[in-house]
Amino acid sequence: MKRFLVQSTGNFLYGVSQGRIDKDSAMIYSCDIYQLSKLTPYNEDYKTGKDYPGQALIDAGKVEQATQLLNSIKGTPRLQLLAELGNYYLHRAGADKDDLAAASKYANLLLQESTNATDPFWQVQAYWLLGNTGAQARDLEKSQGYFVQAVALCRKTGNEPLLGRTLLYQADALPPGAPQKENIFREVTAIAKKHHLPILEHRTLSISSLEHLQSNPALVEKEVQRLMEIQKEIGFLHNQFGNYTLSFLHLVKADAIGTLKYTEMVMNDMVATKDTAFSAIYCMRQANLKSNTKNYDEALYWCDRALSVPLTKETQLVWYRAFIYRVSVLRWMDRPAAAVQYADSFSRIHPPLDDLDKMLLTAETAASYEELGNEKMALENYLQFLDLAQHFPPHFTYGETMQGYSMVANFYLKKKAFGAAKQYASLILAHPLVKSSPADLARAYTILFKVDSATGNYASAISNLQQYQLYTDSVYSLNQRKAMDALTVRYETQKKDQDIRILKQDSQLQKAQLSRSSMIGRITLGGIALLLIIVGLLYNQYRIKRKSSLDALARNTVLQQLLDEKEWLLREVHHRVKNNLQTIVSLLESQSAYLENDALLAIQESQNRIHAMSLIHQKLYHDENVSSVNMGNYLPELIQYLRQSYNVRNNVCFNVQVDEIELDVSQAIPLGLIVNEAITNAIKYAFPRGATGQSISVALLAEDTRAQLYVADNGIGIKPAVLAARAHGLGLKLIRGLAKDIEAELNINGDNGTTITISFEISQPLGNVAREKTAILG
Numbered sequence: 001m002k003r004f005l006v007q008s009t010g011n012f013l014y015g016v017s018q019g020r021i022d023k024d025s026a027m028i029y030s031c032d033i034y035q036l037s038k039l040t041p042y043n044e045d046y047k048t049g050k051d052y053p054g055q056a057l058i059d060a061g062k063v064e065q066a067t068q069l070l071n072s073i074k075g076t077p078r079l080q081l082l083a084e085l086g087n088y089y090l091h092r093a094g095a096d097k098d099d100l101a102a103a104s105k106y107a108n109l110l111l112q113e114s115t116n117a118t119d120p121f122w123q124v125q126a127y128w129l130l131g132n133t134g135a136q137a138r139d140l141e142k143s144q145g146y147f148v149q150a151v152a153l154c155r156k157t158g159n160e161p162l163l164g165r166t167l168l169y170q171a172d173a174l175p176p177g178a179p180q181k182e183n184i185f186r187e188v189t190a191i192a193k194k195h196h197l198p199i200l201e202h203r204t205l206s207i208s209s210l211e212h213l214q215s216n217p218a219l220v221e222k223e224v225q226r227l228m229e230i231q232k233e234i235g236f237l238h239n240q241f242g243n244y245t246l247s248f249l250h251l252v253k254a255d256a257i258g259t260l261k262y263t264e265m266v267m268n269d270m271v272a273t274k275d276t277a278f279s280a281i282y283c284m285r286q287a288n289l290k291s292n293t294k295n296y297d298e299a300l301y302w303c304d305r306a307l308s309v310p311l312t313k314e315t316q317l318v319w320y321r322a323f324i325y326r327v328s329v330l331r332w333m334d335r336p337a338a339a340v341q342y343a344d345s346f347s348r349i350h351p352p353l354d355d356l357d358k359m360l361l362t363a364e365t366a367a368s369y370e371e372l373g374n375e376k377m378a379l380e381n382y383l384q385f386l387d388l389a390q391h392f393p394p395h396f397t398y399g400e401t402m403q404g405y406s407m408v409a410n411f412y413l414k415k416k417a418f419g420a421a422k423q424y425a426s427l428i429l430a431h432p433l434v435k436s437s438p439a440d441l442a443r444a445y446t447i448l449f450k451v452d453s454a455t456g457n458y459a460s461a462i463s464n465l466q467q468y469q470l471y472t473d474s475v476y477s478l479n480q481r482k483a484m485d486a487l488t489v490r491y492e493t494q495k496k497d498q499d500i501r502i503l504k505q506d507s508q509l510q511k512a513q514l515s516r517s518s519m520i521g522r523i524t525l526g527g528i529a530l531l532l533i534i535v536g537l538l539y540n541q542y543r544i545k546r547k548s549s550l551d552a553l554a555r556n557t558v559l560q561q562l563l564d565e566k567e568w569l570l571r572e573v574h575h576r577v578k579n580n581l582q583t584i585v586s587l588l589e590s591q592s593a594y595l596e597n598d599a600l601l602a603i604q605e606s607q608n609r610i611h612a613m614s615l616i617h618q619k620l621y622h623d624e625n626v627s628s629v630n631m632g633n634y635l636p637e638l639i640q641y642l643r644q645s646y647n648v649r650n651n652v653c654f655n656v657q658v659d660e661i662e663l664d665v666s667q668a669i670p671l672g673l674i675v676n677e678a679i680t681n682a683i684k685y686a687f688p689r690g691a692t693g694q695s696i697s698v699a700l701l702a703e704d705t706r707a708q709l710y711v712a713d714n715g716i717g718i719k720p721a722v723l724a725a726r727a728h729g730l731g732l733k734l735i736r737g738l739a740k741d742i743e744a745e746l747n748i749n750g751d752n753g754t755t756i757t758i759s760f761e762i763s764q765p766l767g768n769v770a771r772e773k774t775a776i777l778g
Contacts, residue, residue, distance in 0.1 A: 004199055004236060006030045006040050009277075011206045012241040015213075016281060017317055020354045025093040029317075033277045042087040054081035058088050079122045082110040086129040090136070097137075104133050120157050124150050128169050135173035143173050164191035164200050172207055181211060202230045209245070221249050240269035240282065247285055251292075252437045259289055280306040280319035287325055296333045303329060311350060320357050323350070327364045336371035343368065359388035363404040370411055382408050402428045402440040409447045422451045442471035584610055605680060608645055612638055612672040616665065629668035631700055632660040638672055639679065639698060646683045655697040661707060664763045670738040671700075671709065671758075677731040677738075678711035678756050686715025686754060702762065709758040718750030 009030035014023045021029070027041045037043075037059045054077075057066040063085070070081060083106075090103035107129035114122035127150035134143030147170035154163035164187075171184040185208045192201035209223040228242045243265040250258030263285045270282055283306035290298035306322035309315065323346055330339035343365050352358040366381030385404055409424035428444040445468035452461035615638055616629055635658045643654065663671065679696060687694045699710040732748075735756065739746040744760035 001234075001236065002034070002036055003040050004202075004234075005238060006034060006036055007203065008206070008236075008238060008241055009033065010041060011210070012244070012278075013317075015210050015245070016278075020317060020356050022093070024091040027091065028093060038091075039084055039087055042091060043084065052077050052080050054084045058084060063088065079110060079114055079117075082106050082113070083122065083125050083129070086110060086126075090129060090133055100133050100137055103129060107133060120153050120159065121162070124153060124162055124166060127153070128166070131169065131173055140175070144170065147173065160191050161195055161197060161200070164188045164195075164197065167191075168200070168204055168207065176211065177215065181208075198230045198234055202227055205230075217249060217252070221246065224249075237273050238269065238275060240266045240273070240275070240278075243269060244282065244285065251285070251288055254438045256289070256292060259285075259292075263289060278318055280309050280315075280322055284322050284325060287322070287329070291325075291329055291332060294332075296329055299329045300326065300333075313353065316350065316353055320350070320352070321360075323347075324357065324360050324364055327361070327368065331364065331368050331371060334371075336368045339368040340365065340372065355388050355391065359385055360400050360404070362388065363400075363407055366411070367407045370407075375415075378411060382411055402431050402437065402443075405431075406440065406443045406447070409444075413447060413450055416454070418451045418455055421447055425451070438471045442468055445471065608642060608676055608680060609673060611641060611645075612676040613669055615641070616668055616672055628662040628664055630660065631663055631668065631671070632658050634668065634672065635675060635698065635700060638675060642676065642679050642683070646680075648683055651694060652683070652687065653693075653695040655695060655699075657697075657699040657701070659700060659702045659707075661700060661702045661762065663707075667742050667760070667763055670742050674709065674735050674738050674756075674758060675711060677734050681731045682711070682713040682715065682754065686713040686717075688716065705762055707760060707762050709760075710755065712753060712755040714753040717753050718748070720750065723748055723750055 006027065007030075010023065010027035013029055014021070014026040017026065028038055031038045031040055037055055039055055039058065043055065054066050054069065057063070057069065066081065066085060070078060070085075073081065086103050086106035088103075089099045089106070092099050107126050110122060110129070111126035114126060117123065127146045131143045131146035131150065134140075134146060137143075147166065150166045151163065151170065154160075154166050167184050167188045171181045171188070174181055185204055188204045189201055191197070192204065205223045205227045209220045209227070212219045212223065224242050224245050228239060231237075231239060231242070243262045247259050247262035247266060250262060263282075266282050266285065270276060270279060283302045287299045287302035287306065290296070290302060303322050303326040306319060307326070309319055311319060327339045327343045330336075330342060343361065347361065352361055362381045363385040366378045366385060369375075369381060370378035386408065389401055389404060405424045405427045409421045409428075412418075412420035412424070425444045425447040428440055431440070445464045449461050449464040449468055452458070452464055615634065636656055639654060639656055642648075675698065679698070682696050686696075693714070695714050697710065697712045699708075701708050701710075735748075736746060739758055739760075742760050744758045747755075747757040749755045749757075
């Protein structure tokens, strides 16, 4: 279904592009829209598993690697890769000679290596590639020669489904209007119906309807209707492409009701499939409808909707026509100056990328200048339009060229250049699509009528006037009148039936109204009384709630004041505790002057312990949060103090890694003391020999609701016997006791240095708990 979607989208885009891009570019564009491989439209029946890596390499732009892969694979994978490389080069945008040469090279290799195969599939694939390569090189004889060989091979093997696809490729490679196409279309359709191949029939109708759009527009509607039936059968939901074509056919026929019907279906299909890739084109059709009924404000709205998409060069093919049509609408609103200004300013930012858009823009610009009275600029732009129109393929210009010729003819008619006016009016009548466009026929005949009247050719003028009146009646008239008459009759019939029913019911209603009126009066009085009671209750409830709110506000204010006072007092307590601890440190410092050896060392260790606690209180009264300590700030500062205290400079390297963890005071103080004891022990005992490369590592890491503290050195370590004797040393006793206080898991390893690991559950700071409860209650 993905290939079907890409092919349907590519064919639709090729049709609406009107020759601005080739079919291969349209297919590539559709592959980009749906983010599919650029080989998707062409690799039908190919295997794409792991044993066939060519497509993945080509899609990744690694064509050279794909080419090198040919040397290492054989059999079907090699044949497929040859076909994929041929398709890659054949269907690149444009028709570059080097690309066509590369495509021909791989197609010939595929033909040589598949000639002896029992299955003709790859040989037919080679003929397809060679035939399409010849068609792109404009060598019709060579192209058809390969397709003839492919057709003969399919007939010989009796493979009719493959024959049908081959014939379809052959028809598509023929130039527009080739007479043999019709016979091919009929044979392929017969094969598709015989073998029940709905997708083959759909593809045939897609190609034939595009062919018949110029030669037989009446047949196109039947073909598109059949396309829609097939899509329903196979569950394909993108009906907007077919409905858009039907809306175009009815627009050309000046059938406003039909155009409106199918345009609404297009918009509904776009919403249903959530495919807005061509929303600008669909909105343009709405603008066409609104302007044809002279509802120009609505037409401008739909033009703006079409131009609300990202205006990129890559998508300009889709939205640029909306800009040109907006210039037309401004001109029809008798705002030629605004039309000229808008055309100039917009085209400076977004100039036309192809000759068709440039041709249509110059025609609208010329008409706007003409209405402004600037004949010089009008003539300059009209001549540019005519020059471009001569070089553009007529089978792709559709109705826009006829409208341009009409504007040029009217310009010359006003200047009394009757010969030129008649020449361009005649070009309208010679257009292949004019027979199905009453509006353009009416415009052509009215110009010819005026020319003949001015030149005295009255017999011809009368004939042209009659033709003009005939087609004028057709423009939004004959078909619409029939449809509107039918709608009016239906409406009047329904209205009369309804009036009869209403008359019969009137008498019953009057009787019911008399009894109902007295009841309504009683109900009304009761309702008013009840309403007054409800209002009174609501007002009383409002007063109670207001009083409760004021009381709550007063209580909250008092509580906030108390909370502020409590935090201030707590901060003051921390400040004073810190000062007292510093005083103790100072006293110990003074006492140490009179002590030596172990006593001096004990005093120094006590100073460090007190400083570890003092530093926490300092952090608390400096911080806005008086209930928790940021360990990412505290521990590095404590470690730096210990380095200075023990005069450890560069002989021991400290590695510190501390996460930004907020700990409650009840955990922060024990943890600080543990770090103090661990580092003190490491400095004192781990490095007795004073070797180089000595290091102490400290890490505090958090994971979810738990934290782990690591203090490790690469010193001499602790003997197992010492660790087993749990009474050894005040430092280790403190570490064990403090770890127990915070309910932590303690592990001390004395192998290859000493490693102390403490794992504990992080307690939520009391301040945070209080704030969360306040937020919940608030």
